[in-house]
Amino acid sequence: MHKCLSAEFYRCRRSLLFWLMLLASVLSGVFYGIVSMSGSFDDMFVVPLFVILAVFVSLNTGREYTDNTIRNKIITGASKTTVLLSKLATGIGIGVLFSAAFLIPCAIILSVDVLSKIPVSVLCRTLIGFVLLSVVWAVLFTVISMLISAKGLGGIINFVLIIAVMFLSYQLEFIIGQPEFITNMEASQVLMTPEEVRQIQEGTYEGSYSYITDDNGQVTYYKDVVSNAEQTPNPKYLKSSLRNILTHLDSMLPHGQINEYVSCLTDSVYTDWQVGDASEKEPIDAYPRLKTFPLYSCLDILLLSGVGLILFRKKEIR
């Protein structure tokens, strides 16, 4: 297998597409760093990296079928298992490299203002988790591209998968995130006291309020006062068995993990975590799933590789 790997890495170094996509990863990282400077991390702006991975893997692997060079590997005595494993290893290497190319400039841009506010444990977990996610995507794209001989079709499927996984994870989180009880409230608006108005102006008021500006420019503030709050069971709340299954499924989806990571990062920037104080929680305790995400990613990699191996060995190469 090392012969196939040497040949693959040689080809990557010679490939203009590889260098272009690497550059695109760097630029995506720069862009993500800039948009995240407020400290609010958004999962949408990570998607370009996965699109770059899909483009490179689809074109690079699809080319093997277009140029028929996949035949050479088998004619020289490599088994189909070896061919696929070498492709997967290359995909893993590409996933790590492109994610590093994305993260490094991003980290440089955010290092002073934002990253310094995030606990090191959160940063390390997020970095490792993000790299593993990139690897999961790279393995998935490699398997799809190796099984589908048509270069263009493989690329389209890979791109559609990114979108589909993203929407699936949003849906799952919406379903899982339903509260057990919903509160039916009756509320009325009451004129705010001068002290409360001062708090609004200082930005320290906690609670909901509204205001009206009259023709003279005079602003009058009202606060919402709940007169009657009744908690009823939420019909959309899932039973524990189904909830567990969907939670596991969401954890296995790359985008499901991304959402948790960026939420944790954002919370870490805006929350004053007291590390070492037993009365305060560690950031990771507020996001317990983060501890298991690397395992789910490894499981994804193993499953995808296993399925890919079984199907590719049966594939007839023309």
Next chain:
Amino acid sequence: MNYVLQTNSLTKRYKHFKALNGLTMNVPKGSIYGFVGKNGAGKTTLIRLICGLQEPTSGDFTLYGIRNDSKDIRKSRRRMGAVVETAAIYMDMTAEENLKYQYLLMGIPSYHGIPELLKLVGLENTGKKKAGNFSLGMKQRLGIAVALAGDPDFLVLDEPVNGLDPQGIVEIRELILKLNREQQITILISSHILDELSRLATHYGIIDSGRMVKEISAEELEAACRKCTRMEVSDTAVLARILDSMNVEYKIISDNIADVFSKVNITQLSAALAKENCEVLSMQEKDESLESYYISLVGGADHA
């Protein structure tokens, strides 16, 4: 005789279509084996099976004595090179880079054989030109160079002159002959261009509808195709005596049929036979080329 490749009732089915139907063939070591058949006869399918790209539905083959279902078959494949249908080369790499890639794939530690290989196929001056900008003939030659990386002693070429201009055809032919004569490489060439094969092959395998119709050596084919007059007489013993007295070369086919190879005075022969009460029933000239021999084997009524 030592055989590099032997197939035994090899069958390959694609859903409802049988591309190979019990094919049995033997490729002698050191030969140039011309694998002849019309489009869709099963030539490329056989090549795909022996290269390991696909698995046979039934039957087996041996490569250097190793069966296809043995784990050691991959070691045997390392002794072969192949160009299947089109040249398998990376269009975005130069000729040298393609060969370096192949060398890495085969685990050859040093690149020092590459300039010689490029010179052998006539691509030593391509420089930094990408393979995608090569002519068809150049791509074919690069494909052969890639197949030759690793010094194989069995080369499989699937219709190597397809789409080439006359000069390209001559160049490929001369390369193939050189490889066989100078490096004793056994070569299996599949083609439907009979005239080209007749200039190359030492052995022929004629395939039709997935079956081997006939395997024949070049010498046997020449003998079968030799120009002669086929005579049907009432008694070939009498004919033989008379032809011997006339010093004419002949071959007795049966009690009534003989092939006469030399030019003979028909009037004198007929008179001599009549004297011995031997009747001449029919007489026809036979002049078979490989083409007519092939047509006679696989059937050519719709070509008449």
